[in-house]
Amino acid sequence: xxxxxxxxxxAGFAGLHALRRLEKRVPKQAADIVLxxxxxxxxxxxLLPQVASGLLTPQSVAVSLHRSLRRTRMxxxxxxxxxxxxxxxxxxxxxxxxxxxxxxxxxxAPGSLxxxxxxxxxxxxxxxxxxxxxxxxLRDHVLAQLELANATSDPVEREERCRFIVVGxxxxxxxxxxxxxxxxxxxARLYPxxxxxxxxxxxxxxxxxxxELGPKLGxxxxxxxxxxxxxxKLEVSVKEVTEHKVALTDGRxxxxxxxxxxxxxxxxxxxxxxxTETNRGKLVVGSDLAVPDRPxxxxxxxxxAVPDLSKEDSSAICPPTAQYAERQGVVAADNVVASLTRRxxxxxxxxxxxxxxxxxxxxxVARPLGYDLSGLPxxxxxxxYHLYSLPSNPARARVAAxxxxxxxxxxxxxxxxxxxxxxxxxxDLEAAHxxxxxxxxxxSARLLDNAAARAGS
Numbered sequence: 209x210x211x212x213x214x215x216x217x218x219a220g221f222a223g224l225h226a227l228r229r230l231e232k233r234v235p236k237q238a239a240d241i242v243l244x245x246x247x248x249x250x251x252x253x254x255l256l257p258q259v260a261s262g263l264l265t266p267q268s269v270a271v272s273l274h275r276s277l278r279r280t281r282m283x284x285x286x287x288x289x290x291x292x293x294x295x296x297x298x299x300x301x302x303x304x305x306x307x308x309x310x311x312x313x314x315x316x317a318p319g320s321l322x323x324x325x326x327x328x329x330x331x332x333x334x335x336x337x338x339x340x341x342x343x344x345x346l347r348d349h350v351l352a353q354l355e356l357a358n359a360t361s362d363p364v365e366r367e368e369r370c371r372f373i374v375v376g377x378x379x380x381x382x383x384x385x386x387x388x389x390x391x392x393x394x395x396a397r398l399y400p401x402x403x404x405x406x407x408x409x410x411x412x413x414x415x416x417x418x419x420e421l422g423p424k425l426g427x428x429x430x431x432x433x434x435x436x437x438x439x440x441k442l443e444v445s446v447k448e449v450t451e452h453k454v455a456l457t458d459g460r461x462x463x464x465x466x467x468x469x470x471x472x473x474x475x476x477x478x479x480x481x482x483x484t485e486t487n488r489g490k491l492v493v494g495s496d497l498a499v500p501d502r503p504x505x506x507x508x509x510x511x512x513a514v515p516d517l518s519k520e521d522s523s524a525i526c527p528p529t530a531q532y533a534e535r536q537g538v539v540a541a542d543n544v545v546a547s548l549t550r551r552x553x554x555x556x557x558x559x560x561x562x563x564x565x566x567x568x569x570x571x572x573v574a575r576p577l578g579y580d581l582s583g584l585p586x587x588x589x590x591x592x593y594h595l596y597s598l599p600s601n602p603a604r605a606r607v608a609a610x611x612x613x614x615x616x617x618x619x620x621x622x623x624x625x626x627x628x629x630x631x632x633x634x635x636d637l638e639a640a641h642x643x644x645x646x647x648x649x650x651x652s653a654r655l656l657d658n659a660a661a662r663a664g665s
Contacts, residue, residue: 377412
């Protein structure tokens with residue numbers, strides 16, 4: 209009999225931990241393990257704001273999959289459709305070839321895309337900070353604006369280039385605003401005439417920052433940002449974006465050439481192609497992480513609606529955080545093994561251990577195990593948490609070395625040459641290629657027929 213094939217889609221926090229557990233639990237000759245992912249690294253995304261500020265190098269947060277996984281066969285590409293009837297995944301490789309991967313068990317961990325709204329000019333002119341390309345381009349763009357502002361004698365252009373607006377009061381938005389504010393403060397030493405002209409704004413439609421941390425730490429973060437010189441406006445969003453200005457819903461029109469959009473994420477459209485129930489785009493699964501009508505399919509991470517058994521509310525689902533995703537990956541792998549060996553599956557249950565927010569410098573806020581921390585204690589907990597959570601020793605060494613080099617030698621504000629190009633942040637290039645269930649079935653049938661014909665000849 210052919211060995212069962214276990215296919216994992218996505219190599220984020222959930223996918224990587226599932227694969228590591230599978231390699232540990234599945235004997236070498238018992239099953240084939242396949243990963244479908246566009247990149248050969250796992251991105252430690254919580255530290256992307258520090259990449260954008262130049263505190264960390266991009267390689268520091270890119271954890272090599274080849275070093276982490278020994279037995280997994282990697283398919284470099286993006287899953288664009290699921291044919292659940294044929295137990296097949298449609299894959300568009302990085303070479304743009306379309307292929308199909310059969311599975312006996314499937315773990316869906318494709319992550320999420322940047323959430324956008326129908327705001328004129330947003331997709332054309334805004335910048336994001338969700339992947340390595342965006343972080344490096346964003347840093348170059350911010351530094352380029354200061355260079356260009358210093359080189360012009362036009363006061364209008366100077367004002368446009370010296371104003372930076374971040375949209376989103378969650379972790380990414382707050383950390384990005386704080387980290388890049390510090391970057392422009394460092395760069396301003398090279399351009400003394402720009403110091404007073406540089407302005408940073410953070411806007412969010414919510415009534416307070418970082419609601420997950422509670423009102424006390426949210427206020428602490430707000431005070432820290434304002435002391436750093438970031439103007440924070442809540443219950444305000446963006447109405448329109450152009451190349452030279454940003455219109456806000458409170459009636460203000462600000463001259464600006466840099467809008468940074470960090471206003472949340474949306475589940476991968478891949479989940480809709482499974483053809484089973486979804487909850488706001490997330491694939492609905494049971495407490496065992498399996499899809500109720502498709503027990504051979506498991507879903508975890510940002511794109512799965514996993515019941516939160518730690519809450520009394522039966523409709524509560526787990527938050528889309530790395531902490532939950534890692535643990536879901538382990539349970540999903542164990543349940544895949546259990547399903548193949550005809551043993552009982554176990555439910556996923558986890559109680560939140562706390563949250564951390566790094567505001568750069570020595571500033572941070574944290575809530576480990578329900579205790580509110582700020583200042584140096586929060587800074588120590590935050591840095592320690594990231595070093596612990598990085599999934600490889602080489603990554604920990606690189607991050608720690610970067611932090612030490614910055615502490616001993618200070619920062620660098622040189623551009624790397626990326627500001628001429630801007631990757632598409634909001635109109636994800638993959639999004640237009642996701643298939644619905646019917647098209648997935650048709651395309652997989654065609655590819656499987658072609659493969660059978662080649663094998664027969």
